[in-house]
Amino acid sequence: MPPRILVNEDSEIDFKLLQAEFKRSQFECQLRQVASRDEFIKALPEFLPDLIISDYYLIGFSGLDALEILKRLQPDTPFIILTNALNEETAVECMKRGATDYVLKNKLPRLVATLNGVLERRRLVLENIRIQREHEQLFRLTPDLFCMTSLDGALQVVNPAWPLRTGYTQQELIGRPLFTLVHPDDRHALSSWWSTLVSTGQTAAPFATVHSVAPTDFECRLVHKEKGFRNIQWSAKPFPSENKIYAYGHDLTEHKQAEFALRESESRFRRMADSAPVLIWMSDTSKSFFYFNQPWLDFTGRRLAEEVGNGWTDMIHPEDREHTLQRYEQSFNERTSFRSEFRLQRYDGHYRWVVTHGTPRLDNQGVFSGYIGSCFDVTDQHEVEAHLAYRAIKQSALASFGRFALAHHAFAELTQEATRLVADTLRVERSQVLAVEPATRVLTLAASTGPALDEPAIPYGHASQAAMEDNHPIHFSDTPENFPGAGAFTTLGVLSGIAIPIGAGKLAYGWITALTRDERLFSREAIDFMHGLANILSTVHQREVAEHALVESEQKLLQSQKMEAVGLLAGGVAHDFNNLLTAIRCYGDILHDDLAEIAPELQAKAGEILKATSRASALVRQLLAFSRKQVLQLEFLDLNFVLTDLKDLIRSLLSENIDLTVQLPDEPVTIEADRSQIEQVIINLAINARDAMTHGGALTLRTGWRDLSAGEVPDLMPGRYSVISVTDTGSGMTEDVQAKIFQPFFTTKPKGRGTGLGLATCAVVIKHYAGAIRFDTVIGEGTTFHVLVPHTASPALNLDFNFDAEPGTGTESILLVEDDEAIRNVTSAILRSLGYQIFPFPGGAEALEFCSGPNAPTFDLLLSDIVMPNIGGRELAERLLSMRPGLRVLFMSGYVDDPVILQAVQEAAVPFLEKPFTRDILARKVREAIDLKTEHTR
DSSP states (O other), X not given: OOOEEEEEOSOHHHHHHHHHHHHHTTOOOEEEXXXXXXXXXXXXXXXXXXXXXXXXXXXXXXXXXXXXXXXXXXTXXXXXXXXXXXXXXXXXXXXXXXXXXXXXXXXXXHHHHHHHHHHHHHHHHHHXXXXXXXXXXXXXXXXXXXXXXXXXXXXXXXXXXXXXXXXXXXXXXXXXXXXXXXXXXXXXXXXXXHHHHHHHOOOOTTSOOXXXXXXXXXXXXXXXXXXXXXXXXXXXXXXXXXXXXXXXXXXXHHHHHHHHHHHXXXXXXXXXXXXXXXXXXXXXXXXXXXXEOHHHHHHHTOOHHHHTBTGGGGGBOHHHHHHHHHHHHHHHXXXXXXXXXXXXXXXXXXXXXEEEEEEEEEOTTSOEEEEEEEXXXXXXXXXXXXXXXXXXXXXXXXXHHHHHHHTTOOHHHHHHHHHHHHHHHHTXXXXXXXXXXXXXXXEEXXXXXXXXXXXXXXXXXXXXHHHHHOOSOEETTTOTTTSTTHHXXXXXXXXXXXXXXXXXXXXXXXXXXXXXXXXXXXXXXXXXXXXXXXXXXXXXXXXXXXXXXXXHHHHHHHHHHHHHHHHHHHHHHHHHHHHHHHHHHHHHHHHHHHHHHHOXXXXXXXXXXXXXXXXXXXXXXXXXXXXXXXXXXXEEEEHHHHHHHHHHHHHHHSOTTEEEEEEOOSSOOEEEEEHHHHHHHHHHHHHHHHHHOTTOEEEEEEEEEEEEOTTSSTTOOSEEEEEEEEEEOSOXXXXXXXXXXXXTTOXXXXXXXXXXXXXXXXXXXXXXXTOEEEEEEETTTEEEEXXXXXXXXXXXXXXXXXTTSOOOOOOOEEEXXXXXXXXXXXXXXXXXXXXXXXXXXXXXXXXXXXXXXXXXXXXXXXXXXXXXXXXXXXXXXXXXXXXXTTOEXXXXXXXXXXXXXXXXXXXXXXXXXXXXXXXXXXXXHHHHHHHHXXXXXX
């Protein structure tokens, strides 16, 4: 860019001469002419001249006036005086006043040279100023330490980084010896380095020149005023003649910390890698392996120097080396993870199967740095897999043989197939099935697979008594004297063999054998495989023996199915009958109470109706128990009261030639159980006792207690038990009958008289309550059954019931849902007479519609039947509870077919009212259900 020159000249002729000279000399510049003070002052900020040429004499405005203005406004701009005549004194005065130079107008050719010199000096000055400013900025802004000290180390000038690094202000630092800021442990070393620097006069890098021999840089710790220290690396240049040293300190603290962190990280990695239970390796970007952890070196038994590079590949099995390295190189070129499996030689020379997983390794900037990988020894896994595969083959063969047997092949075909499977699966030369005659113990060949036998047939002799009695595998090499057919097999060159019995005891058929001419130890799995075949053969062999028993079993099953059908029918009949009994009983209660006022003389007849319904209710409960649809409701029972209540019923079941005696103690004999089940057990035992006394006798029922010690009665815990004893004077039981008495379907009664489930059911019921049934019997004298149930002392057992007490009343609102109109009406009437507000509905749909209405009242209790068309009681309760979470629920039914509700009732999680019920029971159950809500609310 050409220089800008401002010409202060009032003569147009002189200005044109000046332009002509510039043109002649080819001096390119931008010229601007001013001729007055005002023009001059205005042009300075507008034109920003690089140089000013001014005539000495101007009208009303001299060159010296312009010089004074320039010194005030732009003092750094060069100023040249151009005049016609200027004596020496005036020229000196102009130079003193600040003019850069002067040129006479009659010597204009000299002007261009003068201008070039002045402009070049100005350029150098400006460049020097720029460099000086940059150095000042660098000095001020650099995070490193710059300082100037005396030769003895006293700080004279410091840059702003010093206060940041030391915590001292610049005022505190100036004049302070550098040594006092250094860590005490480093001061001696700094003094030595400083003395060498001063005495030699040499420069420490980075100030050293190419030709100078620089002393080593010095590193020390610079102590902060308040916290810790900084690691500083010093370089310096001494100027002894000026008593100065310029020093530069580079802060290495972060670098040192990063190096320490890196060393710690590497140390942690190596410790972790060396303690890992796997073999770890690492490679670099050249595919060369440079690291193997200690477990790797322990595995191979080699040193790290032997493994690095590609030395580790020497340990790969020759058959696996090529494909392993190809897999690694392919993944390396693609920068992808890989998995490879190969055999690696262990320190003992054995090859072990290993699986290696390799993953690309990236540095902090995400640049690929090689691979890291790990190896796992999977030899044991391979052996297990092979073992499992062999096991699968045997299991498959066994399953195939099972299917083959199920196809009802002839037994001879089965034995032949079994020997073939043994020979093929266990890889033995010969397999045979030997049959034995139990009476004579003579052995005969039933089937054989292997080399053909010579004719005539080899005699196999007799099985030893020990072999007949032993139900375990027999090894040929261990006990050849007991091995079936050992003599014949010895002639065939057999050295090892095993024989597995087919069947046992009276049902024994013979043995299946595996035979080989090699020394061999048969594994547990091989024996189990042959056991499986033997078991199948034994099962099939017993098929014909068991045909008669199977037919009998089918007849019993048919009888059981008939009983199940009768049970289902009984459950359905009981449900409907319970509804009828509920209406009869409740209306009978109402009638009985009403007759007390209007016709007391008829009240006794109404009482007879109530007694009849009670007996009918007991009958229905037995029907439900028979159908297994009864709801178990645990309660504290006094067995004395239970027997007293059952006495009349049991008397009605006995013939007239049997005397009934009930012996009860004065104290309560209590248990916790469902009354209906206990009554069922007592009735079943009484009926069995009756059937045992075909010619009459005596039946005695008694209750009491028994304290058991540990192990006194098998399967029972020690403690006190409540006991029900049922004694008859019948024929007693033989040992054979005693062994089977609790087996399902076993009965001693004539065909069509018994199902064989009575005592079995009793045993199951009592076992449910952690009890047991035991018996004493003497042939010709009779039998006593003892029912033992854990004794439970009722905490609030009230044996003095007040049957005339007023039932519970209330004013709460009850939503009643019952599909039977008679029950719905009588229940509503009873509850209203007790003060409750009743909202009756015939079904769940109607109740839900009413409760979903805008003006539906708030109910305190839902009283619902369980078994109803369309929407049952359980579904209705769930839907209402979702609408009204605080609603209490009381279910009622004489028959429960919902397993969820049945379980909830039995666990006392849901209140339940069993049909048929009386007015008092209804009142009490409703009151209890509502009061339960109040207790939960509290």
